[in-house]
Amino acid sequence: MLRKEQNDLLTQTGPDTTMGRMFRCYWIPALIADELPEDECPPVRVKLLSERLLAFRDTQGRYGLIDEFCAHRGVSLWFGRNEENGLRCPYHGWKYDVTGQCVEVPSEPVESGFCKKIKLKSYPLVKRGPVLWAYMGPPDQQPPLPEYEFASVPPEQCFITKRVQECNWLQAMEGGIDSSHVSWLHRGDLAHDPLFKGAKGNQYNLGDSRPVFEVVESPGGLYIGARRNAENGQYYWRITPWVMPSFTMIAPRGNHSVHGHFWIPIDDDNCWAWSFDYHPIRQLTASEVQAMREGKGIHVKYVPGTFRPLANKDNDYLIDRAAQKAGRTYSGVDGIAMQDASLQESMGPVVDRTKENLVNTDNGIIMARHRLIRAAKALMEKGVMPPGIDPEHQKVRSVAIVLPADVPYKEGAKEALKAKPGVAPASV
Numbered sequence: 387m388l389r390k391e392q393n394d395l396l397t398q399t400g401p402d403t404t405m406g407r408m409f410r411c412y413w414i415p416a417l418i419a420d421e422l423p424e425d426e427c428p429p430v431r432v433k434l435l436s437e438r439l440l441a442f443r444d445t446q447g448r449y450g451l452i453d454e455f456c457a458h459r460g461v462s463l464w465f466g467r468n469e470e471n472g473l474r475c476p477y478h479g480w481k482y483d484v485t486g487q488c489v490e491v492p493s494e495p496v497e498s499g500f501c502k503k504i505k506l507k508s509y510p511l512v513k514r515g516p517v518l519w520a521y522m523g524p525p526d527q528q529p530p531l532p533e534y535e536f537a538s539v540p541p542e543q544c545f546i547t548k549r550v551q552e553c554n555w556l557q558a559m560e561g562g563i564d565s566s567h568v569s570w571l572h573r574g575d576l577a578h579d580p581l582f583k584g585a586k587g588n589q590y591n592l593g594d595s596r597p598v599f600e601v602v603e604s605p606g607g608l609y610i611g612a613r614r615n616a617e618n619g620q621y622y623w624r625i626t627p628w629v630m631p632s633f634t635m636i637a638p639r640g641n642h643s644v645h646g647h648f649w650i651p652i653d654d655d656n657c658w659a660w661s662f663d664y665h666p667i668r669q670l671t672a673s674e675v676q677a678m679r680e681g682k683g684i685h686v687k688y689v690p691g692t693f694r695p696l697a698n699k700d701n702d703y704l705i706d707r708a709a710q711k712a713g714r715t716y717s718g719v720d721g722i723a724m725q726d727a728s729l730q731e732s733m734g735p736v737v738d739r740t741k742e743n744l745v746n747t748d749n750g751i752i753m754a755r756h757r758l759i760r761a762a763k764a765l766m767e768k769g770v771m772p773p774g775i776d777p778e779h780q781k782v783r784s785v786a787i788v789l790p791a792d793v794p795y796k797e798g799a800k801e802a803l804k805a806k807p808g809v810a811p812a813s814v
């Protein structure tokens with residue numbers, strides 16, 4: 387349970403909010419690189435942390451992320467003409483470069499230097515792996531570029547999507563670190579989804595629906611270990627790393643690809659659920675990629691031309707009561723991502739955490755909230771940079787492993803929790 391002011395602190399990320407300041411310490415995923423596929427392609431509207439922005443790629447391939455609205459009289463530059471190293475407002479022809487600098491005001495004499503005085507807000511936008519990352523914080527505190535493993539492997543080894551989720555970022559992220567729900571909500575999918583089925587670990591998952599959680603601090607956030615019984619008195623551990631502010635990885639299954647999420651606020655009532663699949667040492671197969679494109683695993687089918695899931699709250703997520711009754715899906719909603727999203731959205735845009743009743747399996751969530759609050763206070767009161775900015779903190783992996791009962795996972799899985807190029811993931 388949280389007090390109202392704690393809930394507000396964690397869920398509000400606009401400019402001039404505490405958590406908003408925290409998010410602005412990090413590089414955050416802003417666009418899939420393919421959204422700006424070529425020089426002078428159409429610009430893309432991007433809303434992040436409650437700011438309305440516009441991303442574009444200029445004649446020389448430079449990326450820009452600038453205020454969406456023209457400094458003249460506020461027209462959306464989404465209508466702009468992307469030409470000759472800048473974006474030109476179609477209303478009266480003012481033109482801006484990728485830094486937001488106004489470079490032309492056709493109605494004013496060039497000698498007046500008027501346009502030099504006009505500059506739109508802008509943020510760095512950089513390609514790393516399949517993602518364009520934005521940094522929205524103070525320029526003098528810009529951290530090194532992110533080093534998450536999914537963004538570092540060769541392109542054939544990674545597949546990434548994003549979808550709009552119609553609830554606050556924290557609600558979505560809390561689902562990502564709550565692996566106790568897997569034995570319930572996703573139980574049908576462990577057996578059938580092509581990106582999950584067949585792993586030995588699935589049997590442990592289904593055989594023990596009362597996991598014991600052990601949560602320990604990591605340099606960048608937490609390791610959230612869920613322990614289930616395996617044979618011969620051993621334990622099956624599923625370990626989720628959480629790197630602040632909102633990166634999570636799901637424990638792998640067999641030789642399937644490894645997957646995870648980034649939860650990025652669009653505004654306080656909506657977030658981007660980024661979903662990636664990668665394999666540290668092999669290419670994804672054509673059938674895996676095909677399944678992901680079809681919305682299997684943690685991916686979804688879309689309303690064509692949008693990032694909104696085809697199953698959404700306006701159509702009750704296409705719930706199938708017969709499938710629910712027959713146990714083909716546990717909740718009646720199809721697909722792991724929408725099973726999660728439907729329930730998380732059902733809590734309302736920002737759930738009232740003063741009313742919840744937490745239990746032992748919520749320990750990961752409790753510790754993550756405390757760590758976020760602690761880091762936010764240290765940042766605001768003492769200027770201490772939060773965990774997860776250092777690229778070393780980002781080189782983590784999720785782990786699925788069977789260990790003897792007397793070996794703490796922090797020891798037994800110590801090496802497996804580190805992302806090491808060329809080394810196979812620890813997966814059962």
Ligand code: FES
Pocket residue numbers: 456457458459460461475476477478479480
């Ligand atoms: S509103 Fe953009 S040039 Fe006038």
Ligand SMILES: [Fe+2]
Pocket residue numbers: 561567568571572722726
């Ligand atoms: Fe889930």
